[in-house]
Amino acid sequence: MAVLLNTKESGSSPKHLKAMYGQAAQTSNITPSYGNTTQWIQDLSGGGMSGDISGTWTLTTDVGKTYHLIKKIGTVSGFYPAGRLVLGHTFEIAQNSTASRAVWLKRHGALTGDGTLWSSGSYGKLGDYSWHSRNATYDSGFINYMKTNNQYIKHIYLQFSTEGGSISRKTEIKIRNFRFKWIDVPSGKTLILPKLRPYEDRLDLDVIA
Numbered sequence: 001m002a003v004l005l006n007t008k009e010s011g012s013s014p015k016h017l018k019a020m021y022g023q024a025a026q027t028s029n030i031t032p033s034y035g036n037t038t039q040w041i042q043d044l045s046g047g048g049m050s051g052d053i054s055g056t057w058t059l060t061t062d063v064g065k066t067y068h069l070i071k072k073i074g075t076v077s078g079f080y081p082a083g084r085l086v087l088g089h090t091f092e093i094a095q096n097s098t099a100s101r102a103v104w105l106k107r108h109g110a111l112t113g114d115g116t117l118w119s120s121g122s123y124g125k126l127g128d129y130s131w132h133s134r135n136a137t138y139d140s141g142f143i144n145y146m147k148t149n150n151q152y153i154k155h156i157y158l159q160f161s162t163e164g165g166s167i168s169r170k171t172e173i174k175i176r177n178f179r180f181k182w183i184d185v186p187s188g189k190t191l192i193l194p195k196l197r198p199y200e201d202r203l204d205l206d207v208i209a
Contacts, residue, residue, distance in 0.1 A: 006193040008182050014193055019178050020156055022076025022199070023057070030070065030157075032109060032119035034142035040107060040119070040159050041068040059160055061103040062170040066163045072111065072155040079194045080202040081153050081180055083112070083146020088137040088181040089156065095126050097171040101162045105173060108134055109157040110142075113203070114149065117157065118142045125164055137181070152205055153180075 008014045031039045044067035059071070074080070093105050104125040110118045118138055126132060145151065160173065185191045195207055 006195065008185065008191040008193060010185050010187045010189065013179070014182060019180060019196075020074035020078040021196075023071050023073050024075045026070035026072055026157070030117060032117040034116070034118040034139055034145065035109065035136075036107075036119045036121045038119070038122065040070055040109075040157075042070045042159075043067055044069040044162075056174055056176040058172055058174050059103060060170065060172045061101075061160070061162055065101075066161070068106065068163075069160045071158045071160070073158065074155045075199060077196055077198050078202070079153075079180065079196060080205075081182075081194050082205040083143060083151045083153070085183055085191070085194070086138070086153060086180050087143070087183055088135065089179065090133065090135045090181060091178040092131045092133055092176050093126070094129060094131045094174050095171070096129060096173070097169070098125065098127055098129075099169060099171070100164065101169055102164075102171040103160050103162050103173050105134070105158060105175075106161040106163075107157075107159040108136060109159075110136065110138065110153050111155040111157055112146060112149075112151040113154045114151060116142075116145065116151070119157075125161075131176075150205070152202065154202060 006014055026042050029039055029042050095102055095104055106122055108120050120136055
């Protein structure tokens, strides 16, 4: 029986897009060590999230105050790529409302196995219902930290906000097409990507297929 490897050729994008399954709420504030180091606030226990970040995640809120909600992605399975293989990540977002208390994505980040967080800068609420790209390029300090300490990406972190306005309403934000940005390879070479594996096997950084 043939094994289909997930690969990246020089200058190409991998065909395998599955990346992270399962999500949970962060239960406390968290302060990034790399990227934008502003503390992330967590003060909302609700906010239902469903879906698959390699397809489409949907987060729904129904509040009348300013809240911040942090979700960590990859609690069931994922790539859990070694730091030596990744340069960043990318995905798309869209809101179904721009009105008062509509939920929107404020920050995104990447958490290593030892709890070190890289963070994007802060975004504002979208002014339309179109899909918008969000791109992360990890800084050299974060990448070198992962390489030096043999770390991997354990979770993708997302912080949502309902800041703005005063009227309670049910709104949604969708996230789709999540991808890691993998290192490039010399012409004629092939990078074999980690396989999608259970959370319990996340520490096996040499798994390739």
